[in-house]
Amino acid sequence: MNAEIIAVGSELLLGQIVNTNAKFISAVLADIGINVYYHTVVGDNPLRLKECMEIAESRSDLIIFTGGLGPTKDDLTKETIAKHIGAALVSDEDALRSIEDYFKKVDRPMTENNKKQALVLKGAVVLPNDHGMAPGMYLKSDKNAYMLLPGPPKEMEPMFSNYGRDVLLDALEIHEKIESRVLRFFGIGEAQLETDIIDLIDSQSNPTIAPLATDGEVTLRLTAKDPSAEKAKSLLDDVEMKIMEKVGKFFYGYDDTSLIVELFKKLQEKKLTIACAESLTGGMFQSDLTSISGASAIFNGGIVCYSNDVKVHHVGVKQETLDDAGAVSEQCAVELAEGIRNKFASEIGISFTGAAGPEALEGHPPGTVLVGISLPNREAKAFKLMIPGSRNNVRARAVKYGCHILLNELQ
Amino acid sequence: MNAEIIAVGSELLLGQIVNTNAKFISAVLADIGINVYYHTVVGDNPLRLKECMEIAESRSDLIIFTGGLGPTKDDLTKETIAKHIGAALVSDEDALRSIEDYFKKVDRPMTENNKKQALVLKGAVVLPNDHGMAPGMYLKSDKNAYMLLPGPPKEMEPMFSNYGRDVLLDALEIHEKIESRVLRFFGIGEAQLETDIIDLIDSQSNPTIAPLATDGEVTLRLTAKDPSAEKAKSLLDDVEMKIMEKVGKFFYGYDDTSLIVELFKKLQEKKLTIACAESLTGGMFQSDLTSISGASAIFNGGIVCYSNDVKVHHVGVKQETLDDAGAVSEQCAVELAEGIRNKFASEIGISFTGAAGPEALEGHPPGTVLVGISLPNREAKAFKLMIPGSRNNVRARAVKYGCHILLNELQ
Numbered sequence: 001m002n003a004e005i006i007a008v009g010s011e012l013l014l015g016q017i018v019n020t021n022a023k024f025i026s027a028v029l030a031d032i033g034i035n036v037y038y039h040t041v042v043g044d045n046p047l048r049l050k051e052c053m054e055i056a057e058s059r060s061d062l063i064i065f066t067g068g069l070g071p072t073k074d075d076l077t078k079e080t081i082a083k084h085i086g087a088a089l090v091s092d093e094d095a096l097r098s099i100e101d102y103f104k105k106v107d108r109p110m111t112e113n114n115k116k117q118a119l120v121l122k123g124a125v126v127l128p129n130d131h132g133m134a135p136g137m138y139l140k141s142d143k144n145a146y147m148l149l150p151g152p153p154k155e156m157e158p159m160f161s162n163y164g165r166d167v168l169l170d171a172l173e174i175h176e177k178i179e180s181r182v183l184r185f186f187g188i189g190e191a192q193l194e195t196d197i198i199d200l201i202d203s204q205s206n207p208t209i210a211p212l213a214t215d216g217e218v219t220l221r222l223t224a225k226d227p228s229a230e231k232a233k234s235l236l237d238d239v240e241m242k243i244m245e246k247v248g249k250f251f252y253g254y255d256d257t258s259l260i261v262e263l264f265k266k267l268q269e270k271k272l273t274i275a276c277a278e279s280l281t282g283g284m285f286q287s288d289l290t291s292i293s294g295a296s297a298i299f300n301g302g303i304v305c306y307s308n309d310v311k312v313h314h315v316g317v318k319q320e321t322l323d324d325a326g327a328v329s330e331q332c333a334v335e336l337a338e339g340i341r342n343k344f345a346s347e348i349g350i351s352f353t354g355a356a357g358p359e360a361l362e363g364h365p366p367g368t369v370l371v372g373i374s375l376p377n378r379e380a381k382a383f384k385l386m387i388p389g390s391r392n393n394v395r396a397r398a399v400k401y402g403c404h405i406l407l408n409e410l411q
Numbered sequence: 412m413n414a415e416i417i418a419v420g421s422e423l424l425l426g427q428i429v430n431t432n433a434k435f436i437s438a439v440l441a442d443i444g445i446n447v448y449y450h451t452v453v454g455d456n457p458l459r460l461k462e463c464m465e466i467a468e469s470r471s472d473l474i475i476f477t478g479g480l481g482p483t484k485d486d487l488t489k490e491t492i493a494k495h496i497g498a499a500l501v502s503d504e505d506a507l508r509s510i511e512d513y514f515k516k517v518d519r520p521m522t523e524n525n526k527k528q529a530l531v532l533k534g535a536v537v538l539p540n541d542h543g544m545a546p547g548m549y550l551k552s553d554k555n556a557y558m559l560l561p562g563p564p565k566e567m568e569p570m571f572s573n574y575g576r577d578v579l580l581d582a583l584e585i586h587e588k589i590e591s592r593v594l595r596f597f598g599i600g601e602a603q604l605e606t607d608i609i610d611l612i613d614s615q616s617n618p619t620i621a622p623l624a625t626d627g628e629v630t631l632r633l634t635a636k637d638p639s640a641e642k643a644k645s646l647l648d649d650v651e652m653k654i655m656e657k658v659g660k661f662f663y664g665y666d667d668t669s670l671i672v673e674l675f676k677k678l679q680e681k682k683l684t685i686a687c688a689e690s691l692t693g694g695m696f697q698s699d700l701t702s703i704s705g706a707s708a709i710f711n712g713g714i715v716c717y718s719n720d721v722k723v724h725h726v727g728v729k730q731e732t733l734d735d736a737g738a739v740s741e742q743c744a745v746e747l748a749e750g751i752r753n754k755f756a757s758e759i760g761i762s763f764t765g766a767a768g769p770e771a772l773e774g775h776p777p778g779t780v781l782v783g784i785s786l787p788n789r790e791a792k793a794f795k796l797m798i799p800g801s802r803n804n805v806r807a808r809a810v811k812y813g814c815h816i817l818l819n820e821l822q
Contacts, residue, residue: 015439018429022430036425302715
């Protein structure tokens, strides 16, 4: 069983966007044991799309298309495929209803071309779109199987993970169970992590261990195959235990979690509220925290104290601290954390101050970050970090370090 | 003149990395007027690479390869191409010397397989690698032209920008100038925008007009070609004027800008400071604003007023407003905007309150958003929005609407 992914969209060929969809789908297919031999990108052009289809049909069993399912004139993937394989396009009632609901909700008139999005290949399994309008679909012909997915990643990714993957497992009668698990690490580099567990990586093929570094984190993806799901899981458990023996102190969570989600869960579990004073991060920690549904149980609010004036008058930093040590100092971070904790009557205060860059601040080079933590019945502390990279890398990484430090303090 | 980009590397097909090289090269080619009709990705497999080459030779004039030029066993792009087109591989003296220099510099012994990297196709123009070892090359045969570039983006990008692009301009004797411009719109859907200007899209091919929807915004990319750059620009001006007549009220900026950047520039230009009170957006507006270097000139800080208690005690919303109208109300948005403006001594106050979801709040469905604006010498106002989508879509879209509303108010 081998697959090819065809992305349709002139914006890809013009270099306006990157084909992240092919990467996402390929990683999922690798997990479930389907070999991907080709990615193709073709523009919004029916003739060239048809030619790419013919090439793909001759060399691949499964062809997955992304893009070109929208309402506009240059969205023509569905129509081109329908014509090529001789399938009719029929309106899908569920899809049409959800498009109509969308327009009612936003109180905008639904234009005629939006109905086009509800058309599906006759006989296809329809994949619901929980984050947009155009549904996906899967259709098997005598020789090939076709899956059509929308182009925007925020629609495509959940559709493929939640529906497309299962349809493929069913349709292809994959009986071997594939279990995978992602272990997430923070505070260790990819090269170091790999060095620490190189004997494990080299000595076995089931489960496989695949390291990946992204956004300052390192993940290990473990994938085990076995006719019995139980057995596959226990293979994962065994290798996880061996990995933890070596690098467990950097581990923070499984699969799709994140540092902020783990922090939220910890605060919820311990019934603690948190308040935040943010200088260089400018609200990012609080924005991340409130991106989680239910945040109001552990968070009342905080202050973005970008100027020194706000640090003094609204959070309670002493003027002499700023005069003597400056805003980029451990003392300032400590007073911000204590001040915000008191002002917002929370159990925990956390603060972020420092030099995000591109310029130095008060003589401190960009990337100098202080995280302040104030906890009940303990003296407030500051943690100093040096974070490399651009202004926004420094800010985002500072927020992750803040979560990581607080998680450790709460152990 | 049309081109195809073939990326060679099994790590792309396994979903371990994204093919950013194709985007980078495509954007440069679009600028110099070479049409890219296909991207292909193929693994480190000589047979499949050869088949991809044959397909590319039949449909594309120029074939650009990335990847597979390194020292290891599975780097086989050069060897496969040499065999396929019947060209000899010869050692390039400059390349060999720079590889030897590299090993002297890092004080490591040069292994035999590293010499392989200095081999180039006989007769090719050699492209120096200023950030790595493997040189690139360009070779023209009777029918096709071939360019080989290394895979790592930090080697490939400068090589292509500094050497590859000029070689192509020379070799292809390109005299026509290409000008492009992106117009950015907010507050109108892609289908509606296209409907409004469909006659323009249909009636002309120079400039071309390409709509693209991303993150609640719609862009139109205009591309004009003419032997004279002046003329190409004036073609863009003409069609831009016609577009603006129809949908100008939704236009907010050109090319790579964003709503928050436009707002920042406007505040800077008018020398106005802003303070912010955020409930449902939880700090996102302030985080976005402070992602811009120089934000301190127009922003002192603000409050994340997630709980009602913080709204009353730290921003100055009247308790009776919350009792009577609730937190998801125009009155609350107005008092938040006025309150934060006064407390933080800024010229402008902006506020965000509402129901982000997934649950309704105070009987208001998810997506109900109120943006409050308080300006000097004007009565504060609130704007009510209904934003569809997930919790985080609602929050992110609310921030964009806030920028858009304030930009309009400041006109």
